[in-house]
Amino acid sequence: MKKVGILYIATGEYWKFWNDFFESSQKHFLQDCELYYFLFTDNTGLLNLSSEKIYSNYLEHQKWPYPTLLRYHVFYNHREIFRNMDYLIFCNANLVFLKNIRLEELFLDKPMFATLHPGYFRKSYRFFPYEKNVKSTAYLKRTANSVYVCGGFNGGLTEYFLKMSEILKINIDQDLKNGIIAKWHDESHFNKYVALNRCDFNILFSSYCYPENMRLNIEKIILVRDKDKVFKIIHKGKWYYF
Ligand code: UDP
Numbered sequence: 001m002k003k004v005g006i007l008y009i010a011t012g013e014y015w016k017f018w019n020d021f022f023e024s025s026q027k028h029f030l031q032d033c034e035l036y037y038f039l040f041t042d043n044t045g046l047l048n049l050s051s052e053k054i055y056s057n058y059l060e061h062q063k064w065p066y067p068t069l070l071r072y073h074v075f076y077n078h079r080e081i082f083r084n085m086d087y088l089i090f091c092n093a094n095l096v097f098l099k100n101i102r103l104e105e106l107f108l109d110k111p112m113f114a115t116l117h118p119g120y121f122r123k124s125y126r127f128f129p130y131e132k133n134v135k136s137t138a139y140l141k142r143t144a145n146s147v148y149v150c151g152g153f154n155g156g157l158t159e160y161f162l163k164m165s166e167i168l169k170i171n172i173d174q175d176l177k178n179g180i181i182a183k184w185h186d187e188s189h190f191n192k193y194v195a196l197n198r199c200d201f202n203i204l205f206s207s208y209c210y211p212e213n214m215r216l217n218i219e220k221i222i223l224v225r226d227k228d229k230v231f232k233i234i235h236k237g238k239w240y241y242f
Pocket residue numbers: 008009010011012013014064065067068091092093094151152
């Protein structure tokens with residue numbers, strides 16, 4: 001059985017998504033693999049979860065957009081703890097798995113996968129929000145073959161994923177040195193990487209990142225919970241999401 005490391009960041013308020021994420025992943029995600037959860041969090045409850053399959057690591061909360069922008073720094077800096085994993089998969093905190101998903105359907109015969117952004121999969125490439133600043137390392141020109149992928153669900157063979165993390169870390173550091181933050185943060189840099197390494201990626205349909213607050217008329221396989229709704233509803237002690 002393949003060992004898959006799930007990379008999960010939850011600082012500040014984002015710990016609130018963990019229970020539903022974890023329970024739904026246990027039910028539906030990669031039943032054909034051994035799952036190991038690598039949590040990066042400042043939440044005491046999550047830090048105390050450590051077990052044979054859950055590795056909690058302290059990560060200081062920073063103001064937005066740094067928790068999302070610097071995710072590849074976190075992964076690259078922790079690369080030693082992933083050494084026994086065959087694959088690494090990053091999941092945004094607010095994902096909920098609705099249908100059974102097998103490893104093969106994510107990767108097909110490729111070493112990495114990315115997911116079409118649900119806001120752009122029906123739009124012409126002319127509207128893709130790539131980074132326009134030529135001084136940014138994320139700068140990317142649109143072409144008729146372009147895809148626009150989301151930052152919230154991607155993965156790869158461990159070696160490939162860590163190589164990508166290192167390159168994105170270097171690029172983001174270079175931008176920060178020049179006082180630049182790309183338009184969509186890590187997502188802009190990830191899109192650049194996918195464009196340059198397209199043959200390494202299986203591109204999943206947006207069904208694998210279906211936003212709770214959109215009606216797309218496509219299958220829902222992974223739901224992206226509405227953050228505002230959760231941050232409000234949790235205070236009433238209730239969870240509704242379908
Ligand atoms: N995140 C976090 N704490 C924050 C902000 C973001 O842990 O204060 C992490 C979390 O894993 C979240 C991801 O970064 O799912 C992306 O967050 P963001 O809200 O920037 O992106 P979006 O949900 O809009 O894709």
